[in-house]
Amino acid sequence: MDMKRLILGLAFAGILLGPSVYSRLTKPKIVDSIEESNSKQSEVLDRYGLWFKESGKQSGIEYRHTPPSVDQRLAHIEPQIASMGAAVSVVDFDRDGWNDLYVSNSSPGSLNRLYRNQQDGTFQDVAAEMGLADLNVPGTGACMGSIWADYDNDGFEDVCIYKWGRPELYHNDQGKRFTRVTDSAGLPDWVNAGCATWFDYDSDGFVDLFIAGYWPEDVRLESLEHTRIMPESFEYAGNGGRNWLLRNTGNASFVDVTEEAGVTSTMWTLAVVAADFNEDGATDLFLANDYGVSELYLNEAYAKGHRLREVGKEAGIGNAPKSGMNAAVGDVLNQGKLAIYETNISEEGVLIQGNNLWFPMQDTKLEFQNMASVMGVELGGWSFGAQFGDLNNDGNLDLYLTNGYVSGDPATTYWYDFSEITGGHSQIISDAKNWPEMKGRSLSGHQHKRVWLNDGIGGFTEVGQAIGITDTFDGRAIVLADLQNRGSLDVVVANQSGPLLLYRNQIQSGKHWIEFELEGTESNRSAIGARVSVYWNGQRQLQELVAASGYAAQNQRRLHFGLGPADVVKKVSILWPSGHEQIINGPAVDTIHHIREGS
Amino acid sequence: MSPEQSTTSTSSTIESVKVPGAGEIPDGCDTPNVPGTKSSTVSSLSWFFSLENRFLAPMLITCILLGGQLTFGMLESWSRTFLAIGASILMELMLGRLMVGKYPYLASAYISGISVGILIRSPFVWPYAMCAALSIMSKYVLRWRDRHLWNPSNFGVSAMLFLYPAAVATLSIQWGNSLWPMAIIWCLGAVIIMRLKRFHICLTYVISFLALSYLRTMITGKPWASTVAPLTGPMYQLFVFFMITDPKTTVRTKWGQCLVAFLVAVVEMTLRLAEVIHAPYYALFLVGPAAVAIEIALSKPCKSVSEVETVPARDICQPTA
Numbered sequence: 010m011d012m013k014r015l016i017l018g019l020a021f022a023g024i025l026l027g028p029s030v031y032s033r034l035t036k037p038k039i040v041d042s043i044e045e046s047n048s049k050q051s052e053v054l055d056r057y058g059l060w061f062k063e064s065g066k067q068s069g070i071e072y073r074h075t076p077p078s079v080d081q082r083l084a085h086i087e088p089q090i091a092s093m094g095a096a097v098s099v100v101d102f103d104r105d106g107w108n109d110l111y112v113s114n115s116s117p118g119s120l121n122r123l124y125r126n127q128q129d130g131t132f133q134d135v136a137a138e139m140g141l142a143d144l145n146v147p148g149t150g151a152c153m154g155s156i157w158a159d160y161d162n163d164g165f166e167d168v169c170i171y172k173w174g175r176p177e178l179y180h181n182d183q184g185k186r187f188t189r190v191t192d193s194a195g196l197p198d199w200v201n202a203g204c205a206t207w208f209d210y211d212s213d214g215f216v217d218l219f220i221a222g223y224w225p226e227d228v229r230l231e232s233l234e235h236t237r238i239m240p241e242s243f244e245y246a247g248n249g250g251r252n253w254l255l256r257n258t259g260n261a262s263f264v265d266v267t268e269e270a271g272v273t274s275t276m277w278t279l280a281v282v283a284a285d286f287n288e289d290g291a292t293d294l295f296l297a298n299d300y301g302v303s304e305l306y307l308n309e310a311y312a313k314g315h316r317l318r319e320v321g322k323e324a325g326i327g328n329a330p331k332s333g334m335n336a337a338v339g340d341v342l343n344q345g346k347l348a349i350y351e352t353n354i355s356e357e358g359v360l361i362q363g364n365n366l367w368f369p370m371q372d373t374k375l376e377f378q379n380m381a382s383v384m385g386v387e388l389g390g391w392s393f394g395a396q397f398g399d400l401n402n403d404g405n406l407d408l409y410l411t412n413g414y415v416s417g418d419p420a421t422t423y424w425y426d427f428s429e430i431t432g433g434h435s436q437i438i439s440d441a442k443n444w445p446e447m448k449g450r451s452l453s454g455h456q457h458k459r460v461w462l463n464d465g466i467g468g469f470t471e472v473g474q475a476i477g478i479t480d481t482f483d484g485r486a487i488v489l490a491d492l493q494n495r496g497s498l499d500v501v502v503a504n505q506s507g508p509l510l511l512y513r514n515q516i517q518s519g520k521h522w523i524e525f526e527l528e529g530t531e532s533n534r535s536a537i538g539a540r541v542s543v544y545w546n547g548q549r550q551l552q553e554l555v556a557a558s559g560y561a562a563q564n565q566r567r568l569h570f571g572l573g574p575a576d577v578v579k580k581v582s583i584l585w586p587s588g589h590e591q592i593i594n595g596p597a598v599d600t601i602h603h604i605r606e607g608s
Numbered sequence: 609m610s611p612e613q614s615t616t617s618t619s620s621t622i623e624s625v626k627v628p629g630a631g632e633i634p635d636g637c638d639t640p641n642v643p644g645t646k647s648s649t650v651s652s653l654s655w656f657f658s659l660e661n662r663f664l665a666p667m668l669i670t671c672i673l674l675g676g677q678l679t680f681g682m683l684e685s686w687s688r689t690f691l692a693i694g695a696s697i698l699m700e701l702m703l704g705r706l707m708v709g710k711y712p713y714l715a716s717a718y719i720s721g722i723s724v725g726i727l728i729r730s731p732f733v734w735p736y737a738m739c740a741a742l743s744i745m746s747k748y749v750l751r752w753r754d755r756h757l758w759n760p761s762n763f764g765v766s767a768m769l770f771l772y773p774a775a776v777a778t779l780s781i782q783w784g785n786s787l788w789p790m791a792i793i794w795c796l797g798a799v800i801i802m803r804l805k806r807f808h809i810c811l812t813y814v815i816s817f818l819a820l821s822y823l824r825t826m827i828t829g830k831p832w833a834s835t836v837a838p839l840t841g842p843m844y845q846l847f848v849f850f851m852i853t854d855p856k857t858t859v860r861t862k863w864g865q866c867l868v869a870f871l872v873a874v875v876e877m878t879l880r881l882a883e884v885i886h887a888p889y890y891a892l893f894l895v896g897p898a899a900v901a902i903e904i905a906l907s908k909p910c911k912s913v914s915e916v917e918t919v920p921a922r923d924i925c926q927p928t929a
Binding site: 013014017018020021024025026028029032241242243245355357358359360361363381382387388422424425426428429430431432433434435437438440442443444445446 | 680703706707729730731732738741742745746748749767769771772773774775776777785786787790830831833834835836837838840841843844880883884885886
């Protein structure tokens, strides 16, 4: 018996402590300094096939985001209330064939930036001369992001700037100037918006506008009527802002069809992506909701008069409430199916929600399974923006994620107070005056970013620190864009109360690529909703052209495909939103193709 | 919650009759005393809520599991909870056979498994199996004078939270922040706990927590609403009703039990002042075994029956009068 007890005791100690000791001994070293990571550049390029170098200043981008202002009664928790607004979108606003950047600021009186691509690796801010700078006029709210599309099909991308305040619509006058058309367009007076997107929900050839509320629309954060403005629950809150689905009449005006379309939830929505998830030709909506479950609206436009039906639970994505903050789509296994990446919160020892990779099952029923853990893309800290893109042109979509909520004093944390009050009754949690003062403490701040490289067979490897992504700002929006028309995806990151970072991507030679710029004729001219499949080397990759992607971000309109060492593409299939399919056989690789619908 | 409910009933039974020679609480000695036997005069409903219903605790925790999952989807997944239950039962069977030579009664392991499945939150699969295994193993390894010292699931959950913070968190807000789940737990819990004559433990703890949270407010300057907030959430009620009432983490006399509940609240307050997020688990982890150890040390050694022995209850336990 004694021997048995001894053996049992040893086994117990081994199980209890063994894995912990092992994981501490084998924990990978974090590359903390840029100098250290630079010294390994050539080695890393050989190993991973890419290398990033931050070059914002050298490129003429000297910009720092400033946060929204809030009522004095929120001063004790201001860092977490005013924790959003750093946004960036990619647009070729002047149609010169080079991607430009539009960056949102948020403090009263602060200026937004429109960085025109100078075609020599540098950018110049032309927001003021274009009429897109002064969007944070006191009393009109704080900018949260911008979303671009050619709403009148005149060939130039227009912009909706959504705010915690009055949303604004600007018409692009031939790339020479922007004209404010908010009032005549019929946009709502005030939306505390978390996100917005353009999509042609009724397939009439004109893009429609969707805006999702975050705070309820009767809240004015700069001058509160009362302090009962917080979510009523950390995971089951339904007291957020309302949604707005604004149908484009085709006559430069919009009509509110939210009720008849059925998109009437009042969740705390932070991200939206519109794509055809059930492949029926109509664009659907995925909403990533903070403090609650995600929502999936299937577009039954053809069957039931342009109605969007919420099917989150039956599709498997609406069961476990988390803190949805990002929505991006990608064909991660080159199977011709779009998976959805949704970010949440993971804080060691406190709250491990884990991010979601909603992977479509292969059967006929629309159903998703969360494969984030299996594929290794689950833990990313307090995750915000994330985007899919083939960063090393190996033919597989990689994943770039930014994170960090509030970086205060790194030696302190607000997590204890945060977890204490969020476990309380809704009457307590929903009143801001009950929240303990933050006192400059961090709340999941100073976090390292993640870059996951896709091995193409179901696994991702995190290499962010190794390939030069060493910043620890509070990241919000990410965009991927070929900023120099050289066939590689550069990365731009907007940081809350921090600088705009431009990571230039250097890819190992010998990797091929192909890019497509689409122009609709029967479909909306921006070609939003077009699905492009590239067939090469026995593989097929699907990409859908979407407006909003990630968090408070919009990627380049151009679709980029890495091909690996293959220098031949068998064919390309383009399914336009109009329903027409266009096939291009044997297009040239390492080329940007401009495709016009029907040509 | 872990074997607490099961062992609570057992403990109370034995306390009432003080079976000579039985000494220690035998997990699993409470063979069902169904209506029609010695308690046939007791109504079915009374019997159902009585100490003699060995299925009461498993049924209660199963109801909590189903209620929480079907209304709020509180589990990480069904499969992980089933894994925890399976690992717990398998470990109990193996160790019971190995250490005692008999297959033990499995209600306790079932409850421990469910507890782990509810309380542990992890994106990985392995913590569920590991926590369940550690919980059961702790009963067989961490013993003194044939009594185990820690509440099994409290030990397992605390160990996982402390040693594997990168992989494990605990259930906190997955039952929402509204009143009705809390009310249900209060009603159900109060009925059960009062029948089991342990409501004084809950009451002592709640009053202590309220008073000490006010003291924390005085010390830290934080709003009282925030310091008292945990007690107003549904998940905390599970801790109040079904974890601190476990006889394994407390002592046998009524005033001793109140003192232990108070000390749990005091240690918890100390940990909360140090901003330890999992303060209640750790407070119970520290106070429970210490109290039991002191009680053992002060009591005379007596012949005891192994907790995991499957001695037929009728041989050592008598029904309450």
